[in-house]
Amino acid sequence: MSTRIADLIFAAVLLVVCAVLFLETLSDVYQRTGLGTAYNAVFYPRILLAVLALLSVALIAKALVGPSAALRLDLSRYALPVGGSLVLTTGYALFFTRLPFVPAAILYSAAVGLILGYRRLTVLAATAIAMPLGLFLLFESVLGVQLP
Amino acid sequence: MARLFARPVMRALAALGLAVSLAPAAHAADPLTLIVPWGAGGSSDVYARTLALSMEKTLGTDIVILNRPGAAGTLGTTEVARAKPDGNTVGVSALAPFTMQPHLRHLAYDVSSFDYICKPYSSPMALVVSDDSDFKTLDDVIGYAKAHPGELKYGSPGPGSLPHLAMVELGQKAGVEWTHLPTQGGDTGNVRNLLGHHIDMVPIQIVPIASNPIRPLAVFTDERLADLPDVPTVKELGYDMAHVIWGAMFAPKGVDPARLAQLEDACAAAVASDEYQSLLETVKVPDLYTGMDETNSFAVEESDKFKRLLAAAGMTQQ
C-alpha cells in the first residue's frame, strides 16, 4: 500500500460520512423553524459538513497530484498485540458498568500484560492485583467516587 | 521492580482488611441515595448537600449524594425513575427535568412518574435592565416593543429554560414581539451580555442584582419580595402570570406511603434547620416550603403550563 492509496481511502470514507450526516439533516425533525437561518438546528452543522466535504475533495486532489511513498505495515508483528488489546479493551469497556470493578480490572490487566508479551508472571500477578485495588480505594474512599 | 510495588501492595491490602472489618458496621441501615441530575457545585447540588447535612441526623442513616449530570438533567432523573421504589433512592433537582423536558424529548418518564416529597426551594426571578438603560419601568419596555416589533433582545440561559418561557408568556400577554438570544453560562453570562449592551433585558435570579449595575423592573413572583420591596410584580402590572424556579425532592412512584411520610418530615426538618435557612438567606431565596400533597399537585399544574408555553414557543416534539 502507498500513502496515496491510504489518503484516497481516508477521503472517500469521509465523503460517505458527510453524505450520511447530510441526509440526516433533511429529516423532518429539523425542518420546523427558521429554515436556512441561525434559528434552524441544522444551519450550522450543514456549514461544517460542506467544509468537511470540500476538504475531503482537496485531499483527494492532493493525493492524486502530490508525491506518494510506500507505507510499511508490518501486520504479522502487530496483529496479536494490537488486535488483542483492541478486542480486550472493547469488551471491557462494553461491560464496564455491569462488572464489579476489582475482579474485572484484575483479569483485564493480567490479560493485557500477557497479550503484550510480558512474561514475568509474579510481577504481573502482583501489579494486576495491586493496581485495581489501589485505584478502588483511592476513588471510593479518598475521592468519594463510586465505581461499579 | 518488586521493591517499587511492595509498599503500595501492602498498603492496599491493609486498607482492604480495614474496609472489610468495618463493613458490617456501616451497613447497619441502608444509606439514602440522593441523585442530583446536575454537576457538583451547581445550585441543585448545593441545596441537596445542605439538606443532606440535617437529614442524615434526622433519619439516622448515611446519605450518599450522586451527581449524574447530562442531557439537561434527564439522565439523572431517568435513573431516579428506574430506581427500585424502596424509598432509599430519591432525586433532588430544579423543575425542568420533570416538568419541561418530557414535553421536549422522548423520555422513559413524565411528570406522573414520581411522588414529589417536598419543595425545599423556590428561587424568584426578576426582569432586569442595565443601570444606564432608558427603560425605567416594565411599561417603558412594552411601549417600546409595541412600537418596534422584534427589535428588543432578551437573554436566557437556553431555549426552553424558565426565563425564556417567562418572556414568551409575557410577550403573549402584552401582545409584543421580541428577539430571544440564548446564552450558555446561566445568569452570569446573561448579566455580562446585559452590561456589554449585547442584550436589552433578561430575567435572572435575585442574587446578582445587588452586586451589579443593573436595575430590576418587575418580579415574576405572586407577591413582592422582601429583598426588593419597591419592585412591582408582573401580576400587579396587569399581566396575569407567575414563575419561580422551584426544586423538589422526588421518589419513583410506588414507594411505601409510610416511608414517604418519613422522608417528608425529614425534609421539613432540614428546611427548618439553621444551615439551610442561612443558605436561603445568602442566595436571597424566600422560604416557600410546601409538603408532599401540595407539591404533587403543583408539579402537575406546572407541567401543563409549560406544555402550553413550549408549544407557543414552537418547541414541543410530540
Next chain:
Amino acid sequence: MLDILLTLLRPDTLLAMVGGTALGVVVGAIPGLGSILGLSVVLPFTFGMDALPSIVLLIGVYAGSVYGGSVSAILINMPGTPQSAATSLDGYPMAVGGQPGLAIGWATLASLVGGTFSAVVLMLIAAPVATFSLRFGPPEFFALTLMALTCVVAVSRGSVIKGLIAAVVGLFVAVVGSDPMTGDLRFDFGVLELSGGVNRVAVLIGLFALSEVFMQARSVDTPTAVDTSALAFRLPPWSAVAARLKTLLKSCLIGTGIGILPGTGATAASFISYVEAKRSGRFRANFGKGEPEGIIASEAANNAVTGGALVPSLALGIPGDAVTALIVSLLIVKGVQPGPFLFMRDPGFIHSLFAAFIIINILMALIGAALTGVFARILAVPTAILLGAITLFSMIGAYSLAGSGADVITCLVAGVVGFVLRLAGVPLAALAIGLVLGPLVEESLRQSLIMTDGSFVAIFLRPYSGAVLVLTVALLAAVTLGNRGERPQRTTDEVA
C-alpha cells in the same frame, strides 16, 4: 500587609493551601480526573469552613491541577488535563530523549512564572480590565474562536488539509445533542445518552490516552532503556532560561490575556502560545523534538490563565469557564458576592486572596519538585504493565465524570478512532482544538447572526471583532510562511 500575612498563616488557611495544591497536582497528573473533579472532591469540605480558607482551597486545587496535567503529558504523552495537551508536543520527546526530570523542571518553572505573573496582573488591573472585556459580545467571540482555530494550521505538521479535517470533525462532534439556539435534538439518533451531547472530556481521554495504548502495543517488544539518573527533578540552568526569556514573558501575557476573556480557557491559551513561540521563538527549528521553549510556551500560558480567569470572576462575578464558575458559586454561598462592589467593600479579602494566589503558585512548584521522583518512576514500569494501567485510568476517568457507562464507551470509540487517525497521519491536537472550541464557535456565530439579521459580513463590521479578524489573518499568514520553511514530513507516529 502584615495583617494579610497573618490571616494567611492561620492554620486552617495554611492547611487549605497546602492540601488543596497537593491534591490539585495529583488529580491533574492522573489523566481524566482534571480540575472539575478535584474541585468536586474538596467541595464538601468547604461547607464547614470560613470564606477565605475555602476559597483558597479551591484556588489551590485549580492552580495545582493545571500544573499537574503537565506531568503526565511529559512522562507518558497523556495530558492529565486538556489544558496540558500542548505541553506533550515537546515535553514527551524530551522525556523520551532521556531528560524527564529536566522536562518537568522546565514545566514547573514556566508554571510558577506564569501563575505568579497572572497573580500580579490580577492584583493590578482586575477591575478596569474586567470592565473592558464587557465590550466583547458574540461577534467578538466568534472572531476570537476563528483566531484560536488558526492554531490548527500550526499544529498540523505534514498536512494542513488533514489538520483542518480533524478540526472540523472536532467541531462536528461538539454539535451532537441539544441545539443551543432552538433546543432541538440533533444527531442523537434516538439515544438518550447522546441527547445531552458527547462528553468532551471522555473524548479527549480516549483520543490521547487510549489511542496511545494501541499505538504503543505495536512496539511493545522493543525494550525501553530508561536512564534512572535523569528521573530526578532538575531545574534548568539560568543561561538556558535567559535564552528563552522572551518566549516565557510573551506566553505569560498571552495566557493572562486569554484568561481574562471568558469562555476561551487554558487549553486554547496553551495552543495559541505554543504556536506563537513556534513562529517567533529563538529555537523554533527544534519544536516538536523536545525543545524546552515549547514546554515553556504551553505551561506558562495555561497557568497564567488561572489568574486571568479570576479577574472577571472576582471583578464582575462573571466566570470565564466551568472551574471559575464553581468558585464563584461557592463564594456566593459563603456570603461573599463577587462584583465591582467587592473591591470597594472588602479590599482586605481581595488582597488576602491575591497574596494566597502567589503563595499557592510557589507551593505548587515545591510540591511538583518533591513528587517528580515518584511520578517519574512511571517511566521505569514495563510498557506491557503500564499500558494496562493507562486503560484502567482512562476508563475510570471517563466513568467518574458522571457515573455513566456511556462515557466509557465514548472514550473507547474515541480511542479507536484516534488510533486510526494517528495511523492516517491526522494531527489529533487539531481535533482536540475543534472539540473544545466547538460550542463557543457555534453559539457565538449564531448569536451574531441573530444580532446582524443574518449577515456574515456585518459580524466583522464592529471595531473589536474587525481588529481580531485582522490579527487572525496576520497570524495565519505568519504561521503559513513559518511552516513553509519546514520540510513536510510524514510520520505515522505523529505525537498529537
